[in-house]
Amino acid sequence: MSGFRFLRRDRRPxxxxxxxxxxxxxxxxxxxxxxLAALAAAGAEMVAASSxxxxxxxxxxxxxxxxxxxxxxxxxxxxRAASLARAAAGVAEARILSRADAEALLEPWLGRGLxxxxxxxxxxxxxxxxADPAPDLRALERRLAAEIPGAGLxxxxxxxxxxxxxxxxxxxxxxxxxxxxLAASGLAVAFxxxxxxxxxxxxxxxxxxxxxxxxxxxxxxxxxxLALAAAAAAAGAAAAALSLPLLGWIxxxxxxxxxxxxxxxxxxxxxxxxxYLLILCVAAxxxxxxxxxxxxxxxxxxxxxRAG
Amino acid sequence: xxxxxxxxxNVGLRYGQGPEILHDISFALEPGSFQFLTGPSGAGKTTLxxxxxxxxxxxxxxxxxxxxxxxxxxxxxxxAVRRRMGVVFQDFRLLDHLTTYENVALPLRVQEREExxxxxEVMELxxxxxxxxxxxxxxxxxxxxxxxxxxxxxxxxxxPELILADEPTGNVDPALARRLLRLFLELNRLGTSxxxxxxxxxxxxxxxxxxxxxxxxxxxxxD
Ligand SMILES: Nc1ncnc2c1ncn2[C@@H]1O[C@H](COP(=O)(O)OP(=O)(O)O)[C@@H](O)[C@H]1O
Ligand SMILES: [Mg+2]
Numbered sequence: 001m002s003g004f005r006f007l008r009r010d011r012r013p014x015x016x017x018x019x020x021x022x023x024x025x026x027x028x029x030x031x032x033x034x035x036l037a038a039l040a041a042a043g044a045e046m047v048a049a050s051s052x053x054x055x056x057x058x059x060x061x062x063x064x065x066x067x068x069x070x071x072x073x074x075x076x077x078x079x080r081a082a083s084l085a086r087a088a089a090g091v092a093e094a095r096i097l098s099r100a101d102a103e104a105l106l107e108p109w110l111g112r113g114l115x116x117x118x119x120x121x122x123x124x125x126x127x128x129x130x131a132d133p134a135p136d137l138r139a140l141e142r143r144l145a146a147e148i149p150g151a152g153l154x155x156x157x158x159x160x161x162x163x164x165x166x167x168x169x170x171x172x173x174x175x176x177x178x179x180x181x182l183a184a185s186g187l188a189v190a191f192x193x194x195x196x197x198x199x200x201x202x203x204x205x206x207x208x209x210x211x212x213x214x215x216x217x218x219x220x221x222x223x224x225x226l227a228l229a230a231a232a233a234a235a236g237a238a239a240a241a242l243s244l245p246l247l248g249w250i251x252x253x254x255x256x257x258x259x260x261x262x263x264x265x266x267x268x269x270x271x272x273x274x275x276y277l278l279i280l281c282v283a284a285x286x287x288x289x290x291x292x293x294x295x296x297x298x299x300x301x302x303x304x305x306r307a308g
Numbered sequence: 309x310x311x312x313x314x315x316x317x318n319v320g321l322r323y324g325q326g327p328e329i330l331h332d333i334s335f336a337l338e339p340g341s342f343q344f345l346t347g348p349s350g351a352g353k354t355t356l357x358x359x360x361x362x363x364x365x366x367x368x369x370x371x372x373x374x375x376x377x378x379x380x381x382x383x384x385x386x387x388a389v390r391r392r393m394g395v396v397f398q399d400f401r402l403l404d405h406l407t408t409y410e411n412v413a414l415p416l417r418v419q420e421r422e423e424x425x426x427x428x429e430v431m432e433l434x435x436x437x438x439x440x441x442x443x444x445x446x447x448x449x450x451x452x453x454x455x456x457x458x459x460x461x462x463x464x465x466x467x468p469e470l471i472l473a474d475e476p477t478g479n480v481d482p483a484l485a486r487r488l489l490r491l492f493l494e495l496n497r498l499g500t501s502x503x504x505x506x507x508x509x510x511x512x513x514x515x516x517x518x519x520x521x522x523x524x525x526x527x528x529x530x531d
Contacts, residue, residue, distance in 0.1 A: 012423060015414075017405045206401050209361065210462065211391035212418035213384065
C-alpha cells in the first residue's frame with residue numbers, strides 16, 4: 001500500500017498554494033462546464049426515459065377501425081369486432097367508442113359545428129393489451145379482415161418508431177455535446193492549471209532546493225489542482241442536480257402534459273434516479289480528466305523550470 | 309586523502325549575455341572545514357553560493373560536488389546532492405503560508421517522512437534557536453531576526469554535510485550574531501563543512517578561520 005500513501009489524509013498544510021485569481025478562474029470554468037455537461041446528460045436521460053414510457057404506453061394499446069360499408073350494420077360489426085378482440089389472447093379489454101366519441105375525435109380536424117350525421121365517420125374499438133399473455137395482433141387482424149369487411153387494426157407502430165427516432169436523435173446530440181464539453185474542460189483545466197502553477201513558482205523552487213524530487217513536487221502540484229477541480233466539479237454537479245426538477249417541470253410544460261389523463265397517455269417527464277446517477281458520473285469524469293490533465297501539466301511545468 | 313566537498317576549477321560565470329561576474333575561480337572546500345566567503349556587496353558571493361547549490365551552472369570551468377562533476381548531475385542525483393547540503397538564503401525564502409514549524413520541517417517533509425518521526429526533533433531545534441514560542445507563527449509576522457533563525461534552523465534540520473549560509477547574521481543584533489556563529493562552529497565541530505558568506509568584519513574577527521575574498525570577480529585566499 002506504500003504506493004498509495006499520498007491518498008491517505010495528510011493533516012499537514014498544503015505545500016503549495018495556488019495563485020488565488022487563477023484558482024478562481026479554474027474553479028469557475030470547471031464548475032460551469034460540469035454543470036452544462038451534467039445537465040446535457042441528465043436531460044438526455046430524461047428524454048430517453050420519457051420516450052421509453054410513451055412507447056410502453058402505446059404498446060399497451062391498439063385500435064380497431066371500422067369504415068362504414070354500404071349495406072352493412074355498423075353497430076353489429078362493432079359488436080362482432082369487440083367480441084373477436086375479447087376472445088383473442090392478450091387483449092385485456094375492448095371498448096366500443098360511441099358515434100359521439102368518434103365525432104369528438106374528428107373535431108380537431110374538421111372543426112366544431114359541422115353536421116357529421118351524413119358523413120361516413122369511421123368507428124373505433126379501443127383495445128387495452130396485456131403483457132402476459134403477449135397479444136398476437138397479426139392473428140387478430142387476419143380474423144377481423146376475414147369476417148368484417150372494412151375492418152383494420154392499428155397497433156401504433158408508426159408512432160412508436162417515430163418517437164424512438166426522435167429520442168435517439170436527441171440522445172446522439174447530447175452524447176456529442178458531452179464529448180465536446182469534456183474536451184473543453186480538459187483544455188480549460190490545462191490552461192487554468194498552468195496559470196495557477198505559475199503563481200507557485202517560488203514555492204516549487206524552494207521545495208526543490210531543500211531536496212524535493214521532481215516526482216514529489218509534481219504530485220504535490222497535481223493533487224493541489226486536482227483537489228480544486230474536484231471541488232469545482234462537485235459544485236457544478238450539485239447545481240445541476242438542484243436544477244433537474246426545474247428542467248423536468250419545463251419539459252412537462254413543453255410536452256403539454258397537463259391533466260392526469262394526458263399523463264396516462266403521454267407518460268410523465270419525471271426526474272429518475274438514473275439522471276442523478278448520470279450527473280455523478282459526469283462529475284467523476286470531469287474530476288478524472290482534471291486529474292490526468294493537471295498531472296501532465298505539472299510534469300511539463302517542472303520540465304520547463306528545469307530548462308530555465 | 310578524502311575528496312573535497314566542493315571544488316571549483318577555473319570557473320567563470322555570466323548571467324545571460326551580460327558581463328562575466330566571476331572569472332577563473334578555483335578553490336576547494338575540504339570535508340569538515342570552516343570558512344568565510346567575503347567581499348564587498350555585489351562582488352558575487354551569492355552567485356558563487358548558487359553555483360554550489362546547482363541553481364546556476366558555470367559559463368565555463370568545472371564545478372565538482374562530493375566528487376561528482378556538476379554538469380553530469382541531474383534528476384535524482386541533483387536531489388540527492390541537494391539533500392547533502394543545507395542553505396540559509398540571504399532573503400530567507402520561507403514559505404509564507406506555512407508556520408515556522410512547518411518551514412523548518414520542510415526538508416524532512418519533502419523526504420516523505422512521517423510527521424511523528426520528526427516532530428520532537430523540529431521542536432527541539434526551534435527551542436534551541438529561540439523560536440520555541442513562535443513555532444505556530446507565520447513568517448509575515450516574524451521579525452527579521454526570527455526569520456533569520458527560522459531559515460538557519462531549516463538549513464540544519466536534515467543534518468547536512470555542507471552548510472552554506474548567505475549573510476546569516478545580516479538581520480540580527482551582535483549578541484544573537486555571536487550566538488548563531490557559535491551554532492555554526494558547534495556544527496562544524498561535529499563534522500559539518502561550513503561556508504558563511506558575509507561582509508561583517510566584526511563577525512569574522514571572532515573566529516580564526518580561512519577567508520575566501522571575492523573582489524573584481526577574482527578570488528583571493530587568506531588561509
Ligand atoms: N539574476 C541575476 N541576473 C543578472 N545579474 C545578476 C543576477 N544576480 C546577481 N547579478 C549581478 O551579479 C553581481 C554579483 O551579485 P551577487 O552575487 O548577488 O553579489 P553579492 O552576493 O556578493 O552581493 C552583481 O553585479 C549583480 O548585479
Ligand atoms: Mg549576496
